[in-house]
Structures are given as structure tokens and as C-alpha cells.
Amino acid sequence: MEDGSREAVIWRNRALTLFDRVAVPVAVCDVYGDVLLANPAMAAECGTTPGRLRHRSRYEVSVRWEAPGGAERFGELTADPVSDTVEDTPALLVMLRVQGEREPHTDAPVHASPVEARILALLARGATTAKAAKETGLTTDGVAYHLRRLSARWGASNRTELVARAYALGVLASGVWPPGA
Known part of the structure; x- marks a missing residue:
């Protein structure tokens, strides 16, 4: 393995060891969408355990879900491939950027400025x-x-x-x- 590739892998691994400590919901998935690792923030955001989280996308997508307590939330889910070596089939590093809660639907007239x-x-x-x-x-x-x-x-x-x-x-x-x- 080239020194540059080895150094990149080392730094990627160090970053993954920190993902349990960040407040941003993060998960690592395989290419089929099965969650391999999820930090506590991701599990708490989805109101489930890390093993039950699933998503089948390799791109940034807008998502919405019902959070614990019934509030409808929305955000962006980004999945990036990660692997220990260039030869390995990559896993996916999944990040959820929570953008907020949906305003309650009303029958008020539709408006746009x-x-x-x-x-x-x-x-x-x-x-x-x-x-x-x-x-x-x-x-x-x-x-x-x-x-x-x-x-x-x-x-x-x-x-x-x-x-x-x-x-x-x-x-x-x-x-x-x-x-x-």
C-alpha cells in the first residue's frame, strides 16, 4: 500500500473512532444499506436502536421522518463510501443533517411571496x-x-x-x- 493511501486510511479510521462523540447523527452502512455502525445521536434521532436503521442511497437526499414524540422532522441524509484499503468493497459513512420540524398543515390559503x-x-x-x-x-x-x-x-x-x-x-x-x- 502506498504511504499516501496508508496515511489517508489512518486518518479516516481516527475520524470514525470519534463519531460516537459527535452530536451529528452518523451511521456507517454497507453498500446494500445495512447499518454496520451508528452513533448514539443517529439512533436517538430515529427513535430506534442502531441495528434497525436502514437507508438505501449513496447520494445526498432530502428525508423526513417521525421523531420520538410524534413530531415530523426533515433534513438531508448524505452517504459517502469509506474503506480500509482501495481493494476492499467500501462501507458507507452516513450523516443526517437535521434541518427542523415541519410546520403543522393548515387549511390556510396557499401563498408564496x-x-x-x-x-x-x-x-x-x-x-x-x-x-x-x-x-x-x-x-x-x-x-x-x-x-x-x-x-x-x-x-x-x-x-x-x-x-x-x-x-x-x-x-x-x-x-x-x-x-x-
Whole structure:
């Protein structure tokens, strides 16, 4: 094994030994989604024991779940491959970034501010966060803020669902191209 690879493995192993001590929910999974290790924060967040946690994705995904006590929470789950050597089949290091709780659903009228509607129209056209930021004069963090608020308000778990809800709720007009607000 090359010295650079060996050093990388040593540092990765040291980081994994610390994962029990961090407050961020973290798990290591195999490529099939079976949890091999989970820190106490991950088990507590999911209201279960580490061995019963499962997720079958190797990408960053938006997730939502019912936390202990019944609150609906949402966040992003990221899975990264990790292994002791380059030859080994990698395990997955899974991290859950809890973003908050969903606002309770009400029958209040659907609303989107003019800025939110403009961002949704840009997303419907295929714009990235950076492109939407440039078009609206916001920062990328500002666009992400509006998207998180809309997702929480409408119960959308990802951007595709958010845009679909914007059409279904009449915020974006169906049958019109390009989408406009």
C-alpha cells in the first residue's frame, strides 16, 4: 500500500473512532444499506436502536421522518463510501443533517411571496441554485433559505416535489412555457 493511501486510511479510521462523540447523527452502512455502525445521536434521532436503521442511497437526499414524540422532522441524509484499503468493497459513512420540524398543515390559503414564486419559476425552467441566485439578486444561501421555508410549508421533500406542488397549488400556471410567476 502506498504511504499516501496508508496515511489517508489512518486518518479516516481516527475520524470514525470519534463519531460516537459527535452530536451529528452518523451511521456507517454497507453498500446494500445495512447499518454496520451508528452513533448514539443517529439512533436517538430515529427513535430506534442502531441495528434497525436502514437507508438505501449513496447520494445526498432530502428525508423526513417521525421523531420520538410524534413530531415530523426533515433534513438531508448524505452517504459517502469509506474503506480500509482501495481493494476492499467500501462501507458507507452516513450523516443526517437535521434541518427542523415541519410546520403543522393548515387549511390556510396557499401563498408564496413574489421572490418565492420567482425562484420556483426558475427551478421549473431547470435553473440551479446559483443561477436562481444570480437571476433574483440573492445569495445562494438566500435562495436555499426560501426553498427550505417553502418545503417546510408545503411538506415537500425535494425540489421536484416542490415545483410539482407549486403547479398543483396554482402558484405556477400550468400549460405556460417558460414558467413565470
